[in-house]
Amino acid sequence: MTATKATKDSKPQWHTIEFFTDDQLDSALTIFNATCRYHIIASKKKLGTNTKVGKEYDRLARGLPIDDEASDAIKTASPDTFSSDSGVDVREGEDGTPSDDSDQTEEPTPLSGEGALKAWMVAPLANPPNSALSASEAQALSTVEEWYHCRTRFYELEQSNGGQKVEAVELEATPELEQRTERLLPNMILPKYLTNSLTAPWFRSSELEVLECSDKPVGTPYHPCRVQSHKAKETYFLKIVDNDQPQPIKRELDILHRVEKLGLRDSMHVPQLLGLVAFDNAEPTKNGQKRIMGFLLTDIKEPTPLTLMFDESVEQERREAWAAEADRIRDVLHEHNIIWGDAKADNFLVDAQDKLWIIDFGGSYTEGWVDPELNETEEGDDLGTEKIINALKDPVANVERPEEEEGEKNEEDEEKRDQRTLAPSQSESKRKRDESGDNEEDEELLPADKRSRLEVEE
Numbered sequence: 001m002t003a004t005k006a007t008k009d010s011k012p013q014w015h016t017i018e019f020f021t022d023d024q025l026d027s028a029l030t031i032f033n034a035t036c037r038y039h040i041i042a043s044k045k046k047l048g049t050n051t052k053v054g055k056e057y058d059r060l061a062r063g064l065p066i067d068d069e070a071s072d073a074i075k076t077a078s079p080d081t082f083s084s085d086s087g088v089d090v091r092e093g094e095d096g097t098p099s100d101d102s103d104q105t106e107e108p109t110p111l112s113g114e115g116a117l118k119a120w121m122v123a124p125l126a127n128p129p130n131s132a133l134s135a136s137e138a139q140a141l142s143t144v145e146e147w148y149h150c151r152t153r154f155y156e157l158e159q160s161n162g163g164q165k166v167e168a169v170e171l172e173a174t175p176e177l178e179q180r181t182e183r184l185l186p187n188m189i190l191p192k193y194l195t196n197s198l199t200a201p202w203f204r205s206s207e208l209e210v211l212e213c214s215d216k217p218v219g220t221p222y223h224p225c226r227v228q229s230h231k232a233k234e235t236y237f238l239k240i241v242d243n244d245q246p247q248p249i250k251r252e253l254d255i256l257h258r259v260e261k262l263g264l265r266d267s268m269h270v271p272q273l274l275g276l277v278a279f280d281n282a283e284p285t286k287n288g289q290k291r292i293m294g295f296l297l298t299d300i301k302e303p304t305p306l307t308l309m310f311d312e313s314v315e316q317e318r319r320e321a322w323a324a325e326a327d328r329i330r331d332v333l334h335e336h337n338i339i340w341g342d343a344k345a346d347n348f349l350v351d352a353q354d355k356l357w358i359i360d361f362g363g364s365y366t367e368g369w370v371d372p373e374l375n376e377t378e379e380g381d382d383l384g385t386e387k388i389i390n391a392l393k394d395p396v397a398n399v400e401r402p403e404e405e406e407g408e409k410n411e412e413d414e415e416k417r418d419q420r421t422l423a424p425s426q427s428e429s430k431r432k433r434d435e436s437g438d439n440e441e442d443e444e445l446l447p448a449d450k451r452s453r454l455e456v457e458e
Helices: 052-061 068-081 113-126 144-148 175-182 192-197 246-261 316-335 378-393 402-422 426-436 448-457
Strands: 015-021 027-032 036-042 151-160 165-171 202-204 208-214 223-229 235-240 273-278 294-298 348-350 356-358
Touching: 015 113, 027 113, 036 113, 036 175, 052 113, 052 151, 052 165, 113 151, 113 165, 144 208, 144 223, 151 175, 192 246, 208 235, 235 273, 246 273, 316 348, 316 356, 316 378
Parallel strands: 036 151, 202 273
Antiparallel strands: 015 027, 027 036, 151 165, 208 223, 223 235, 235 294, 273 294, 348 356
């Protein structure tokens, strides 16, 4: 999604940074707009257990539906204040940005589950007349440093009007609360073996202007993804480190370095490691290890996931060419003792010139593409690549569509119901035989090998 500057006439967009509900059904939601973060706390203690709003919250936290009045209140707040990453339906134009087509009459998708709870929590801040989330004050943050170190406002939801309404009470920014948002900042200690081997230049986060933000892949917090350096005016893809999973980042940096050192970018399209990014105030560890918040890669022009090319409407010749290239790229990697890892179609991109790029060397595996026991092996790469090639060559036979899977499941369920209706169970057949005095084994209910032995004995 492109980073835009809000005006007085534009409606704000809100994006999820973090959300969780604990086993006590207390929740915390951190959202972001163009200028500020909002950390919203909801607890059963503050909302009550027997109040109207307390019961609404309890049902939402458990993933249950709520009454029509509360649901309408959520819908009033949510379409303009949440983007699709928040689980709330937002109509989009052809370019992927929210559409302002006033002629749209289609009803938004009903909210449910996590999306409904998020919308319920943010509604007291977003709904007039007491909206804390104002579009008119928004001026888009320009640098990566500003984006991650913007102001954070803290709120707690409380009951009002005898438990009939919920209101957001702003809290003082205590050190404990600020620590909650500080831990959301991307931060990884770079191992010495990478510090000593990587030759890419270092960038301060204040040197990079944010051009676009994204919430992809699914489950990833909203973050800057395309940036431009102030000095060189070069555009890069910014990959943010994952605090909870540093190993894939280390693996990818190591493989990108090996690809560069072996000169493999001359024989295949793979992003180049162009820079390491640290926050302005990042301090090394006691033993001198540096910290990074992300790294810069080649900005691929108009990238399209190869998955979207698994379609008969895409010319067969193009699909055949990508299939051959995917096969060749896998061979090049293996010839140089490099394991791709997470071999799947989404880790191939097609650029504006129809060139196939291989991306993501973080490793692991994705269910449906590589078997768990083949994780990060040549055999796993072979299996995933074979499925990609087959899907490109014949998408009809080798690609499962969600609607087809649902249809097949419904047919299977219906068939099972018919079988239960038309065919007596084994216990029912046995009961009928017992009543008739026939104690011999029913040949139709025996395994094939046992039936053959019975025939021989007879």
